[in-house]
């Protein structure tokens with residue numbers, strides 16, 4: 001399975017970092033990663049040291065990446081975290097970097113696209129952009145963790161969101177405790 005992971009400049013690069021660790025270690029997955037300039041700026045501002053993403057990693061200006069062409073579309077793309085700027089670019093077909101171009105390719109080729117949006121509160125503009133994409137099959141997955149899995153660490157909280165995004169992508173995982181009726185007791 002060919003997957004593109006894009007990390008953009010919303011707060012919470014931990015989502016992208018956890019997704020990278022897990023996808024890169026899965027032998028059946030051919031992973032390509034894009035780290036936007038915004039992601040680098042936010043990680044710096046938040047004091048997060050992004051790892052040296054290995055393998056097939058691209059800057060946002062690299063339109064020559066194979067998956068930027070519909071003739072070599074990935075099977076799925078995950079944007080985690082996804083900023084409102086990238087959401088807007090995707091919703092409006094404004095392909096000014098490799099993230100929005102790859103998302104456009106996924107949409108036009110009928111491939112899975114999952115956006116882990118991070119912002120609060122949400123403006124009518126952001127809500128309209130999300131609704132527009134949801135109506136054409138893009139999965140809008142807000143970074144809004146559930147607590148029924150009883151997380152014990154920040155990693156557990158991040159893994160809830162990453163696990164849900166993997167469910168949407170079709171990547172099997174046991175990253176979070178799923179709800180069982182016995183948990184009501």
Ligand SMILES: Cc1cc2nc3c(=O)[nH]c(=O)nc-3n(C[C@H](O)[C@H](O)[C@H](O)COP(=O)(O)O)c2cc1C
Pocket residue numbers: 007008009010011036037038039041042045046082083084085086118119
């Ligand atoms: C410290 C910091 C935190 C930010 N957090 C968010 C956020 O949570 N959500 C968001 O939509 N934008 C956030 N932004 C703004 C984006 O980084 C900015 O709109 C940027 O242009 C996004 O570019 P990209 O989507 O190409 O990475 C933040 C910026 C900074 C400096």
